[in-house]
Amino acid sequence: MVDSYRYYFNDLVNRLRGTYNDGRREDRRREAEITGSVDGDPDSVDAATGRATSRANGNGESRTTATISPLKIGGVTFYPKENGKNHRTSKFQLVERGTPILRRGQNFYIALLYAPGQTRKFDKDTDQIKLIFSFGPHPSPMNGTEQILKVEKVLNADEARWSARITRVDKNAMTLEVHTSADSCVGIWKCKVETMLQKTPTGEEQLTEKFTCPDDIYLLFNPWDSSDVTCMKERELLNEWVLEDTGKIWVGPHTSTRGRHWVFGQFDDSVLPLVMILLEKSGIAFPSRGNPILVSRALSKIVNSNDDNGLLMGRWDGEYGDGTAPSAWTGSVPIIEQYFQSMQPVQYGQCWVFAGVLCTLCRAIGIPCRVVTNLVSAHDANGTLTIDRYFDETNNEIDYDPHNPRGSKDSIWNFHVWNDVWFARPDLPKGYGGWQAIDATPQETSEGVFQCGPAPLEAVRKGRVGYSYDVGFVLAEVNADLVRWLKDKSKEFGFSRMEANKYHVGRQILTKKPNVFDSEGDSDRLDIIEEYKPKEGSRTERLQLVNAVRGSNRPCAPHFLEMDPKEEDVEFDLIELEEIPVGDPVPLVVTITNKSSEPRTVQADLSVESMYYTGVRANIVKKASGKFKVQPNAKEELKMTVQPNDYMDKLVEYGIMKLFVICVVDETHQAWSDEDDFQVVKPPMKIEVTPGVKAGKPAYVTFSFKNPIERRLTNCVINFEGPFLSRFSSIKYKDVEIEEELRYTHRFIPKSTGSQRLVATFSSKELIDIVGSSVIEVN
Template sequence: MEPLLVDVVHFYPRENAQPHNTVKFEVVNDEDPKTTIVRRGQPFNGVVRFNRPYNEAEDLVQLVFSLGDKPQMETQGSMYLRQDAVPNKHTWTAKLIAIQDNTLSFEVSTPVTLPVGVWALQVVTRLKNSPERAVYDFDQDIYILFNPWNPDDQTYMEDCSLLQEYVLNDVGKVWVGPIKTTRGKPWSYGQFDAVVLPACMFMLDRADIPFHHRGDPIKMTRVISRIVNSNDDDGVLVGRWDGQYEDGTAPSDWTGSVDILSQFLETQEPVPYGQCWVFAGVVTTVCRALGIPSRVVSNLVSAHDANSTLTVDKYYTETMEELDYDPNNPEKAPDSIWNYHVWNDVWMSRPDLPAGYGGWQAIDATPQETSQGMYQCGPAPVEAIKQGVIGLSYDVEFMLASVNADLMRWRKDPEAELGYAMVDTNNYHIGRKVLTKKPFVFDPIGDEDREDITALYKYKEGTTSERLALMNGVRFSERARRYYAVISTLKSDVKFTLRDIDTVNIGKDFRVTVDIENTSNEGRNIKASLSATSVFYNGVRADMVKKTEGKIFVGPQKKEVISILVRSEDYLPKLVEYCNMKISAMAIVEETKQSWADDDDFQILKPNINIKFNDDLIINQPSTVVLSLRNPLDRPLTGCEFRLTSSGITGRTFRVPAADVASYEVLQIELPIQPNKLGKINFVATFKSVELRDINGAASVEVMEG
């Protein structure tokens, strides 16, 4: 008698997907699915048919699963099909469920710590008393993913309903813009698209993470934070912040992650260009695809502490001109303040740390500072950031500064011990709000889906707990201690207030105003300068729009106002992407040498894209979507293009050129679409022209049965 020969192996991709929460993956829903996607630590079913009936007394059937080209103990599972097999969360088992002539039905159980990835299968058959073997190679992909639904998995989330948002939701929002005009930018994650899992596998291979580490979400998320940027190992996205994107896609033009990941997989080259929210959008797509709960987090007024002092330091000359370098660290980029910065929270337990630091962990794929020699950041326990416990892995100190550093201003002073005297310190400026998308809500036009999670990252500003958490961090850092030791009592009998600018619509004028109050009984001569500058969102200045300097006398116990008017024709030619402006004011009191400086960021506001449907959407029937936009400028828009993405339509992403549009007129285009998914589908749109870009829109609509 010969060993059994395999005719066919089948894993019921669609049926297994239901209990494994993988039913949304597109490849599982193909006409004849060839890819199985399941989660670790949970049984899945298969069937094997042989060339002759199975004889229990004579035949042995062995399943050998392996991951990678050099399987070792953690990346191989080998077991005989047995009727008495007992599933166990720590080992592989294969239980024989039914025998019908040539066909065996079986159930495979996998360890709950299994490395995730594409597993290969061999079916090995032999007779009990014979060494002769027959080996059958199964030629389809079996993806085994993290299982946050399983209480024994390190990614487990007790409130499983939240996994509908943090693993299964394929559309979201990222809050961008300065504090006063922050708005939710819609983003299509598209983690179930056919291209995403293969792109994730290619990324992990390029990052060279050993296969046996791929079951550990700590190691995996650290690597993801590294490989989503291209700085070290030709990862997914090239970061760029200077407005020069002609040889790639401008960060503001992307509507979602799938186009980026498919371009990366196809060209095997880093994709130009990304900025923080693009990196964060791709990270969430990758994490959710692999089964790690993830969300995008925006920190409004975010510190980039380049010299580990837990402060953001701004330096001025003796006459209060701002320096664009750090005199104590001239070879390194100076500290900076970003209007906002976006990173990710990922969810897991932390068996490597003391109790209490599991749950949300911050990771950041935007390449800012190196960590252990590479551009990677996290996972940093959000609880450790809040408590100021900077010794815990990984990068808690950098993240603590991002949300809670003090802003310190220094003026050159030859008599001071550090060479600089402190002008002032602001404990409230950094980390004004930390925002993410609220679970289960998607508001295409408004802000109903915004969730404020500042309290997870820091105690309320000014409370004893908040100061103690920051000082806890300062205690562990020699350099930070020196900086905080200088906070001195300065003689200041003149009060300066820079008035906030809330909103300015594009094309409108605005005014920079400072109120001055002399509280002393003597007159004061004040030298002051006011300016308005266009800035990139990471705090880098672009162009001076307008500046004025002068002297003013303020009598004893008197108030004065100084201001400049900035007209639209002053700023329009000098705006850079996202239309962010910085107003700055500096002053020095001649009699007392008291100095003061302040600045404020705001955004020139632009219109949104309106998305409308002329008729009901019926599945698999052609329809039309109408995109429209009013030109807010007193000049025509040229080189216009819309980009529209939805995971619920055939073709997914469309790029459509549009005609030039005259000043203040409405531009409208119609686009044929065909919905291919029932229920609610989401659309995300962007618009660009030579004169105006970074315009967004979104809509949700129901698709019905025909």
């Protein structure tokens, strides 16, 4: 960065931090007083004007043009609460503190207050007023980062331009209506006022009075405005995808996934300032900050810390002693606050934490955003649009890609979470606007850095991998074929194909139903899989992959080549498990049906391993192998039971295990393999609140659960938060003995009435990912 920009950046950070810290001190002061006061409805603009005008004095006397001087402005009022109500920004804590937050393309009102000693009011025949709005360190009208508005009697008829008009002139102030264009840069604007006389005596230099407004003015995207590219016709859906500050993120294997509550908290007074700082760090050009395509892509880059010392550091190995375990977070705000104060990456996040934070940032600046979870998600490391797994002659999986030994190996995550954002795509052919996939989890680089998207869902669905951005990677995540290969020296490829599973990847793609919230179950779950791909196994779905392969610049996936037909007269079926309560045995069953008229000899190999949710192996839990005969037209069951003592010491976070099965028929060389992910689940945390909760009055909440394992729990921590209920708190708790019930009671002071949500997590050295939530009615 050049010196001038470095100064701008440091000044911005210091100014925003100062405002944030002042607000926090005021919060603590108010809570200490426990006044119980609640702000009422904002006054009308006219009434606010009356309050503002009382600050200045003047007798309104006029002078002749030859003796008067330009009006002197002593202050500017942006009516943050009044404008906030019209612009749907009144929930922002910054608005409550007096900061104007506006949406572009929509009119707003300001008042110019005459300076003390100003002895006359505005005269339309005498005075000329200009408003100068500037954006960034080097504003220019040429690129839209400076807007110079001559205040007129009426607004400009061209809504694509900024304009201003006078609506009211009082003795000590005047009210203006300002219109911004629907493609304005999004972020912090500054305002100056210049006043001068319409005419000056012949030969005199034109005198100008200038006033610089001290306020930061936040201008956001406006999805309610039909001229904004973020506009969504179904306006009621914006209540969910822009204004909802709590929600759910679905996590876990496809047989036991659950909706985990998450506090987005986009209205917290730390969020908008940090978005501004992150956009600065991302390097996105100032004139590009009105383009949601580039803004969302920049945010997907800067939320992870891999390239730019960004917000959140990822970790997936279970070692979180020098930070916070991903499962312990309750929402985005504590992560944002920690980064805001230190400007160092917060430790640690995983995909659903990255997605939760990215959703917060997008909703804060007005981009409609939802969090989506892909159950059984492919990570195509080499761009072949397949997930290839290779096995040696002894049926053991090869732990690298033999055709790319130095590169990454394909993998399948139990689940993966990213975001969809909504806006038009004027850079692409018609029909590719709407939902776009973006992903802040650092998996593969795009254009040399760890970022992903926005990939139009319609392009993913049609296999149009040539359209920007990263369509091929997202398509593989939801619809890659899983191909298993057995080493075979007789084949030119070096391996013979055991099978190509067309149905394993992308079982469901889940998000929260808009404007529905189930605090106890999952009835608010919505499967949007058909927005990403046609019905599995259909001709259209196969065509999607064919189009993608044709459009890819990578070599054709090997399994699309002609393969030798095989004689397959034995059917295999792995019985899928759902969730297993922690401490229970795990029964595993494979059925084998011999459909031929001759006996078949089957070599079977089974292994159970604990897994990280990214598909990385952790520990071998149990293995078994054997060879046996299956009589003609007969059915056999292959069984194995995993006892609690087999797995308790080998589980890793989230309690996920995977069963691998490989069977080879001696007589026909038929080979079959399959796998199943299942989860050892833990009990939820109970949350009980005292009845009759009132805004501004102390209330009490109790968190509890019973230790479900035969181990003492140490290094125990309870985290909880809820917008307008309680800021994020982290409580260290004593050790919990075997079968002991943990109980902790906390006092809090609700700030706002209505249905509010509280989210809590518990973690210890021996047991993590205990979560709970509650809806609290505040009177």
